[in-house]
Amino acid sequence: MYQFNFRPVFDNMDMLLQGAWLTVQLSLTAMVLGLIVSIVGAVAKTSRFVPLRWIVDVYVEVIRNTPFLIQIFFIFFGLPAIGFSMSPNTAALVALVINVGAYGTEIIRAGIESVPRGQIEAGRALALNPLQILRYVILKPALRNIYPSLTSQFIYLMLTSSVVSVISATDLAAAGADLSATTFASFEVYLVLTIMYFLLALAFSGLFGALRRVFFHYPASR
Amino acid sequence: MIREFSSSDVLFIVGAIRWTLILSAIAFVGGAIGGMLIALARTAQNTLLQRVAQAFIAVFQGTPLLMQLFLVYFGLTVAGLPIDPLMAAAVALTLHASAYLGEIWRGAIQSVPTGQSEAASALSLSYTHRMRYVVLPQALRVATAPTVGFLVQLIKGTSLASIIGFTELTRAGQIVNNATFQPFLVFGTVAALYFVLCWPLSLIARHMESRMRRAITR
Numbered sequence: 533m534y535q536f537n538f539r540p541v542f543d544n545m546d547m548l549l550q551g552a553w554l555t556v557q558l559s560l561t562a563m564v565l566g567l568i569v570s571i572v573g574a575v576a577k578t579s580r581f582v583p584l585r586w587i588v589d590v591y592v593e594v595i596r597n598t599p600f601l602i603q604i605f606f607i608f609f610g611l612p613a614i615g616f617s618m619s620p621n622t623a624a625l626v627a628l629v630i631n632v633g634a635y636g637t638e639i640i641r642a643g644i645e646s647v648p649r650g651q652i653e654a655g656r657a658l659a660l661n662p663l664q665i666l667r668y669v670i671l672k673p674a675l676r677n678i679y680p681s682l683t684s685q686f687i688y689l690m691l692t693s694s695v696v697s698v699i700s701a702t703d704l705a706a707a708g709a710d711l712s713a714t715t716f717a718s719f720e721v722y723l724v725l726t727i728m729y730f731l732l733a734l735a736f737s738g739l740f741g742a743l744r745r746v747f748f749h750y751p752a753s754r
Numbered sequence: 755m756i757r758e759f760s761s762s763d764v765l766f767i768v769g770a771i772r773w774t775l776i777l778s779a780i781a782f783v784g785g786a787i788g789g790m791l792i793a794l795a796r797t798a799q800n801t802l803l804q805r806v807a808q809a810f811i812a813v814f815q816g817t818p819l820l821m822q823l824f825l826v827y828f829g830l831t832v833a834g835l836p837i838d839p840l841m842a843a844a845v846a847l848t849l850h851a852s853a854y855l856g857e858i859w860r861g862a863i864q865s866v867p868t869g870q871s872e873a874a875s876a877l878s879l880s881y882t883h884r885m886r887y888v889v890l891p892q893a894l895r896v897a898t899a900p901t902v903g904f905l906v907q908l909i910k911g912t913s914l915a916s917i918i919g920f921t922e923l924t925r926a927g928q929i930v931n932n933a934t935f936q937p938f939l940v941f942g943t944v945a946a947l948y949f950v951l952c953w954p955l956s957l958i959a960r961h962m963e964s965r966m967r968r969a970i971t972r
Contacts, residue, residue, distance in 0.1 A: 534832045597906065597952035598945045599913035601924055606945060609937035687816075694818035698917060705820060719828040726821040733816040 540715035541724050551707025552728055558621075558703055559690040559736075562628035566689070569629060570636025577641050588637065595634035600692055603627050608699045624696035624703070632689045639685060643678035644670070676748045683740040687733050694729065704728060759936040767943060770926030771951070777912045777922060780844045782905060785851020792856025794885070797863045807856065814853030819911055822846045827918045843915035850911065854904055862897035863889060899962040906952045906959070913948070923947060 541548075576588045595603065607630075608623040618626065647670050655669040697705035708725040712718040795807035814822065826849075827842035835841075866889050874884040916925035927944035931937050 534834065536832075593953060593956070594945075594949060597910075597956055598948045599910040599924065601913045601916070602927075602941060602945045602948060605924075605927070605937070606941040609931065610941045611938070613936070613938040691816075691818040694820045695914070697820075705818070719825070719832050722821055722824040722828060726817045726825055729818055729821055730813065730816045 536720060537717050538720050538724070540717050541711065541720050544711050544715075547707050547711060548704065548724065548728065551702065551704035552732065554702055555690065555693055555704040555732065558625060558628065558696070558701075559686070559693050562625055562632060562689060562693070563686050565625075565629045566632035566636055569633030570640050573633060573637030574640035574644060577637065578644070592634045592637050595631055596638075600627070600631055600695055601698065603631060604696060604699060620696075620699045620701040623699060624693070624701035627696070628689060628693055631692070632685065635685050636682065639678050639681050642681075643674040646677045647674050672748075679740075679744055679748060683737070683744075686740070687736050690732060690736060691729060704732075756935050757933060759930070759934040759939050763930045763934060763940075764943065767923065767926045767930055767940075768947065770921060770923045771947060773920070773922040774909065774912050774951070777840070777843055777847065777915060777920070778905070778909045781847035781851050781908055781912070784844070784848030785855050785908070788848060788852025789855025789859055792852055793859035793863055796856065796860040811853045811857050814850055815857070819846070819850055820914055820917065822850055823914055823918055839915065839918045839920035842918055843912070843920050847908065847911060847915075851904070851908055854907070855901065858900045858904060859893065859897050862893040862900075865896045866892045895966070899959050899966060902955055902962065903959040906955045909952055909955075910948065 573588050573592070576584050579585055604623065604627040607627045608618070608620065611617070651669050651673070652665060655665040660669065693703060694705035696703055697709055700706060704725065708721050712721040715721065792807045792810060795803040796811075798804060823843060823846045826846040827837060827839070830837050830842060870888055870892065871884060874888040879888065912922055913924040915922055916928065919925070921929070923944060927940050931940040934940065
């Protein structure tokens with residue numbers, strides 16, 4: 533009969549909490565930078581310059597059709613071979629930004645396309661200036677349309693970030709791997725780790741829900 | 755000894771695709787069975803069944819696939835079974851796929867207008883007949899495109915099995931890289947192979963989706 537032993541896990545809780553904090557930092561940074569990449573990508577896709585659109589298409593398709601694990605191996609092990617070395621944590625961040633940027637590009641492009649042309653024409657008919665049209669007629673409804681898919685993509689990013697532990701970036705999963713290797717209480721360690729990731733995902737979705745209520749609160753459309 | 759990245763290495767990597775495909779197939783078939791049960795439980799009248807299915811989905815969509823793999827892998831010891839990477843990967847990916855497919859198919863089942871189900875009840879069809887002849891055939895049309903889309907995610911997910919030591923495409927790449935130290939070439943090749951597997955599926959999914967949208971707006 534297997535004897536559960538949670539002692540080493542709780543004795544080293546500070547180590548896991550520190551790892552969790554690094555996961556939060558890594559995810560938030562990757563989210564912000566990934567959002568910038570996504571906006572640039574989505575705007576580039578509407579460009580009249582065709583080669584630019586092709587470049588973005590290739591980027592999006594390649595990233596979305598290859599595993600994140602291979603992307604991170606390529607960036608951490610492959611790029612140094614042609615002269616771009618980086619620390620594990622930097623490589624982890626770069627890989628996450630490139631990954632979420634590809635998914636975000638598609639989401640934001642869909643958001644821009646989701647605003648009907650008639651709305652823009654109506655805004656013009658009401659004598660709104662272009663800046664007002666962009667802000668009230670295009671951006672706000674577009675953002676509200678894509679907010680759910682964007683935020684679930686970000687939570688997915690946080691969960692995916694556990695994979696960066698394979699290149700010894702110092703996140704929650706890496707802290708768990710260390711603890712598992714030194715204490716041999718592998719099942720217990722990963723059980724606690726899984727619960728911690730679950731709580732992080734809950735916290736993120738709570739935060740995003742609160743932000744949604746603050747920014748997209750339209751009394752008329754509820 | 756470091757050796758050249760030769761054609762035999764390429765063959766070794768390409769050969770490992772079959773394990774990626776086998777693992778994907780096991781997870782997809784298992785996930786289809788599990789996902790169907792989850793979707794039916796989620797849309798059932800019984801609130802307890804609904805809750806259980808909801809919790810299952812929340813847990814598997816709210817935790818990293820990597821942790822699910824580790825838990826099953828080390829959980830085999832707890833269950834008194836010998837640790838086996840293929841078995842652990844197959845079980846973890848099946849559970850993972852069940853949650854995602856369950857959620858996709860729940861959406862598809864709920865997209866069938868309730869009037870259809872009510873009409874079937876009025877014709878005194880049993881639950882099984884109502885589902886089998888009225889609801890599920892219509893849900894199937896809605897579900898196909900996102901199901902194919904999920905298949906891409908599942909194939910990519912099998913790469914994580916390499917971390918628990920199962921020799922599929924990614925692990926084969928690592929093995930060759932350790933011997934040749936040509937990471938740029940090796941991982942580039944592996945990425946290209948995944949792309950060749952996944953891209954056609956993505957295109958099919960997108961094509962079906964746009965055809966569906968046209969059929970609905972017509």
